Amino acid sequence: MNSKKVLILGIGNVLWADEGFGVRCIEALNQDYVFEGDVKLMDGGTQGIYLVQHVQEADVLVVFDAIDYGLAPGTLKVVYNDDVPKFMGAKKMSLHQTGFQEVLAMAEFTGNYPSALLLVGCQPEELEDFGGSLRDVVKAQIEPAIDTALNYLTDFGITAQKQQTNNHALSPEQLNLSDYEQGRPDEASACRTGDIRFFPPAQGEQEAH
Template structure:
């Protein structure tokens, strides 16, 4: 599901309005245990007061890498939430930053279930209007077997991610509000 709030507070389809300030895209399969952390976090954001913030697009991309790119297209900034296996303790949150199509540090292979994220970004740069800065928030899974519940460790990480993302949404709204007030004062 894609939800984008316009400055007037109404819902707009992702392609029907100017790009948002912030896109938050959840990736994963909620029927495979901890692999569903991305969609779970997006769903919880949609159900929270932060989910109705202007200038924010929330999208569950499922297991499709190119759909994740579509969710980010036109946004100023993007955050992708997914399960990422590195061998660390389950529930560990990893953050990776990609600027202008290049990751600042080595990242584990993120298959995004159909094509690697880096392959999708390289192929999609010419097709999608991707943000200059994309952050990946990867949660170390404990269990990716069939099941529709997150493990305790990943559930705690999802709560932590909610707080982090709500802070980013609040920062986005503060910047948008400041810009709107500055622009309207200049027009008087």
């Protein structure tokens, strides 16, 4: 029987379109599969350094994330072991990637570092869309990304079975993919580039004051 501790982690920010790829992968994996053995699935969101204790406990670490590889949108790229930290920081798209590099560095420094790492990354198409969801070319890669991870885990004797009923959700129901997409306001009533409360005033408004 396999005795390795496995952490499967999805990281990213679902509020910024394709930045949510990793979280959507772990969400789908949790909904559709049940694992044998000591396997933990985690929505890491943008927690960054707060994930270090979980990484330190893992023998095998699998990470799903949106990564800017400079490839065509929707392209999956798989990275292993020592190359994972390099790709996490090659072209930073957001603070969570810097934070996760630090997580790996801290885990290595303390001597509690996974013996095997897999990064399943997808090239984003759109990031500057606040409140937006995955673009179609990125969403289409969720299932292939999961298949890649499952195939990788079989090398360690770790298997998963399809299930008919869903596991307990890893994040609030309002953030699951279907509810999130259906509940989005139309473009006329929702800002697409950030929180309008924190935008600088337009030139005309500045002069008026």
